[in-house]
Amino acid sequence: MSIICCQNIFKYDSDNIENIKKYVKSLENTMQYDLELHLAEHYQLISNSSDSLKTLSKAYEKNDKFNEAIDFYNKYLKKEKKSKLDINDNTSLGCIYFNKYIKGGCNPEDAKKSLNYFEIVSNEYPNNKVYLKNTIVSAMKVKDYTTEKKCWDSYIKNNFADAEDFFTYSASCIRNGDIEGWAKYYKYRFTKTDPTIYPKIDKPEWHGENITDKTLLVHYEQGYGDNFLMFGYMPRLVKLAKHVIYYIQNNAYELVKDNEFGVEVFCQKVKNLKDIKFDYHIPCMSIPIALHLNKDNISVIGGYIKPNPVKVQEYKEKFFNTKNLKIGLSFAGINSNSKRDIPLNELKKLDGLQNVELYCFTKDISDETLNCFKNHKVINIAKEFNNFSDTAAAIENTDLIVSSDNCILNLAGAIGKKTFGIFNYHYEFRWYDLTGNDSGWYKSVKPIVNNEYNDWALSVEKVIAEINQIQKQ
Secondary structure, three states: OHHHHHHHHHHHOOOOHHHHHHHHHHHHHOOOHHHHHHHHHHHHHHHOOHHHHHHHHHHHHHOOOHHHHHHHHHHHHHHOOHHHOOHHHHHHHHHHHHHHHHHOOOOHHHHHHHHHHHHHHHHHOOOOHHHHHHHHHHHHHOOOHHHHHHHHHHHHHOOOOOHHHHHHHHHHHHHOOOHHHHHHHHHHHHOOOOOOOOOOOOOOEOOOOOOOOOEEEEEOOOOHHHHHHHHHHHHHHHHHOOEEEEEOOHHHHHHHOOOOOOOEEEOOOOOOHHHOOOOEEEEHHHHHHHOOOOOOOOOOEOOOOOOOHHHHHHHHHHHOOOOOEEEEEEOOOOOOOOOOOOOHHHHHHHHHOOOEEEEEOOOOOOOOHHHHOOOOOOEOHHHHOOOHHHHHHHHHHOOEEEEOOOHHHHHHHHHOOOEEEEEOOOOOOOOOOOOOOOOOOEOOEEEEEOOOOOOHHHHHHHHHHHHHHHHHO
16 A cells, blocks of 8 residues: 555655655565665665765665676765764675675675674674674674684673574584584574484484494485495494494495495385384484594594405496596585585586597486587496396496585495595585595595586596596596
8 A cells, every 4th residue: 555655645645755765665665676776766865965876785685687786886985974884884794795605696795795894893892693694794704714614602691593504603613613512502503594404313322422332323314425324433443332333324324234334224115213212323324422432533544445345346247347537526415505516517628638538427317418428428327237246246346526516425434445635615514624635534535626616617627637637647
């Protein structure tokens, strides 16, 4: 009703400033942002007041025209009397730059500018929840951990944090090598808004107590990659417990059931959880925490998962009987993830390599899709896989794996296969150190991190240079 009134009034008095402002507000409330922008432009044209400049800036922002929004907000700041400006003006500019970063291509410079404005505000009001959170989020985007940590400390000290915040902070901690901070707050993954799924178990959870005469159940959580990684701690656990049981996903069961550590392995297809006898349980990703590990001893190194030798030979004879360099490609996970998956088109540069055989380890890819490679017929090896035991046997036959952040990368690392892991600029939080020649968790995985968000091209070129060097050697 209010917008109809405003329309009628505007029709007969289109230059009445107060009516225009009411009409703009009505359009904003009804989310008619395109009409709001036209009216705001008219308002600025007939008025050119500081308020009209600010109104037009906000209208541009709602229509995702961020450069114009920034331009008119700066004009507003120059025109408005300094005595009338307040802390919210820095907040507003910070929000415009942050929205431009999120919706306008993730340019790090925009995130840096948003952080500059948010940091001014949070420094002046160090106990304000909103200002601290804005600064934290922008600092995360530009990887300014010093600023992020300072604001997190204030945020938690002021009792602002809920389960979601504690989990986010724990992720930030491990991403930046603070294993102790991660260990303290990672438990909130089970109580956050979108919690990690874990069964209710009527036994005590193990937190590092003496279990020399106890049976410990390790239960899977989240994706396959996490469980391949955590299986690397089995040699340590069997030294602490009388007996260790690993309850793993069905598709990973055959791969690890016959292990050299004496760990008993079950899955849902084999045995119900309620029928297993044990004294303590632990979610698999909590193992490093219960063991009180730090950056010096948290690595699982690799080589602890052994592919079935019979299957290895079968795959060798059928697919890998060549003297060329055998390269496995895995560019997407089982569940698609736009932040991690590498567009196949970005890997086409590998088609220029000489004396290589290329194998696709990404599931559910058609042969026709792989025809974008013109110089090499990419062998769609993933079509042969029934479970991860098959996948491991194929990996064992390659000379190296090139992979995005997915379960194939983790499995290759667990096997100890030479791997080039290509990571986006903002990579998944568990990778606590991707600055060296290995990934921290696995010694055989060399990380290559995008210089900018989704800038895969340069990373692929680095992989090609690495492969060329291997061929020379």
